[in-house]
Amino acid sequence: MSSMNKLSATIRTFHSSAARFKKNVEFTAVRYPYLKRGNYSFLSDRHLGFFQSILSPHQVLTDEINDLSGYNVDWMHSVRGSSRLVLRPKTTEEVGAILQYCNAQNIAVCPQGGNTGLVGGSVPVFDEVIMSLGLMDAVISVDELSGIAIVQAGCVLEKLETILHLNNLTLPLDLGAKGSCQIGGNVATNAGGIRLLRYGNLHGSVLGLTAVLANGQIMDCLSTNKKDNTGYDLKQLFIGSEGTLGVVTQVALHCPSKPTSVQVGFFGINSFDNVLETLRLSKQNLGEILSSCELIDQSSLECVTSQLKLKSPDLVNHFPFYILLETSGSNADHDAEKLNSLLEMLLKNGTIVDGTIAVDSTQATNLWTLRERIAEALASEGYVYKYDVSVPIRQFYQLVDVMRARLEKLPIRCCGYGHLGDGNLHLNITSQEYSSELLNKIEPFVYDWVSRQRGSVSAEHGLGLKKRDYIEYTKSPTSVHWMRRMKKLFDPNNILNPYKIFPGTLNE
Template identity: 50%
Template structure:
């Protein structure tokens, strides 16, 4: 692994000898996994907690069960059993239901007594039709890797799990268009495509457990949105079951179709509140032949911005990711990881740069020139470049390890916001000062350990995390709605990619106007007049 020191020898010598890159031909460093993988134990292991999770309904005192929703009766269970079979449901078994009632961060817990696991779109349709007729509330659930409680019941809603719908329907190796069931694991799809020279346009830290349907329902962003764009652009068609049991089949494989309303866009990011996604048609890019990953240490956030601006100019078409984190994030990661340091010295900020292309020599030269300029201009103080697949995995492992590390703290308050790139560090600094002023940070007995920042500079997405050594009621009261007000003043979004769920729905007005919220409620009432799909979430209750 290359290490560039702050002064090196001479710029020329540093750039042409020490910066001798050996880009690797891209191939996963992991074995292919089954598309049916659903590793609940893995999800729970990341939290590092064995405490009893409080009920969501108790945690948010303003919630009251909608008495218009029917409570399950034996006749309802018998009806569902006739649809999905004896093995297609879990009923009144607390141990087996626990994984579906609790999120992986041990933050939300519901009270569902029934999980349904349909295997076909028609079974989903039959279930939703009956639930609407009987006014039975339903929570669609994918891999259950969300962070805002969107896939967890609040009360006794029936859980509709898509994990058994996990087949690849077709793949066109000329156009790269994949059609698949919504319950396919993201990493499984990516491994399957790898054998054909393609890849999924989406990459997440939770890729080993999250479902593609859940990714669509939450409009997940991920690590390479900078290169491949959002799901609103890569998804060509959807199959969606509406609350009344109607199947909306828009599984188009056309790149261009200029006829009528683009209805699929309604369901991308709707969090299962107006329909259940059961199938997807998505455009997959060719897998790059050469991938390089570099990590730089920088002294200021201004240097982070300079590095990003220059990467857009000098790396342009081969730039596939530009991630950043602060030293606080690194310290949390080191605390809960035995991984060896990637650099001898520590710096206030770090950026991870990934390039991917089809010409090794071309990519080598562009990245070498870029890194040389970063050192000459004293933007970067230190750096490493991965020399093989293992080192690529090690560098990415730091970036992808922050969520798991933070989950091992006694308490963590997680926020996912977007704003102009030049405001990201201002947000972190302002929150630190605000918590100090509030008396919960900076004193010997303070509950707050520190404010941690990392995220996707390329799309202005900050993951702001506040790590604490204990739960303290003063902390959330200081954060909310202060943070959302701050973000709103920057014309930002209170949720960049995690969604709204039960955590942020009441704060939607900080990102959307009254007119837009009214229109959203109109759409919800039109498609789900009884409100049975994912109630108590997404939209403000008042």
């Protein structure tokens, strides 16, 4: 969608607005004093000499001021590592050589893509060597007939989308950070995004992949067959594994045909019961052309319009809730008629109070901008506590109300928005600066509440560091036990992204 082209600028602006926090970002090891460095080797001149012998000079970064700072801090400036080395391989074979050496020398490695996550999964906790895949950015092939694209893991999502559009295809994945995030990181976190309602998650869209194991062995699962029923489907283990089982270097994606008709509507709603009724009637009346259903609460819209000086639609009033609907199809007249009929029905039966439908691509872009720049607007207020959770759709907004009552006047703002169609809520709480008092009021209460609803403490960003202690709020102890066993099997020395996903001590 054209509105997403703003995301590179959004991320840059976010970095600019949050830059005042960068110099004050505590080291992760200080903010989380219970974390203890594993018994890994410390980087030496001998180690550095080996990496310099197999990589070009621009692939080995050691300047802490000019090179390393951006890799050691996450994009929200909430966690900070102390790595002294960034390696930037260009090929799967180089990744293999790096990991083989690190495994033999007991050097911990932090794989990193676009570094757009929310849970501290893509930056080191201590001094792990950072393996950045940004130079592995090639689109290897696109087949319009089969709808299959093969790309390197470092390819930025927006670049891939542009190339796919030239071949009359589109991505099954669309994210707010698509101007910065990389497909390997998307796969590693099983990213969802705004089109999951239409296309499902990456477990269904990834046909194959190549991954490098901790010992440097290359696992070639790069199948392009839509049907392959031969043994265990090993690629699925790497989707959502957050770089703890292996480093994904290539991905084969099934990409649907590019829609030739895109319609966008924006509705104002007075109650959450009517929000649910709007979703029900939208699914019923729009059917196969419904591609997105996003909820924005009044506080989120107020933030994005006031902080970024954006203009919201001229609806008759301010509402507690807004829904942004998108349809994607192949017949503009047919799709527009269905969306207009839905709008008339919703207005007539009082489900919505007011609404508008974009008459052209510019208006559609402006509507999507209101949704996609909320994160940037919140960041401009101060420090942001972000929670990406899945809850039953009927309880989608309850968590926001519960947290407002619990936190009272401690935060600047407590708001919620997100992917209503698949139950993925983005709960955001802002304060002037990081506050342990506020954090302790939020966690673990928020995860306990989600668990009681039988939801998930992470919907689409993984567990990383920040949520690792809460995995059993969603997964059973037996499940976590076997996850640990798989980690031990694939990475017996625990060099790949240690301190992430699992609570407790290393090699437990």
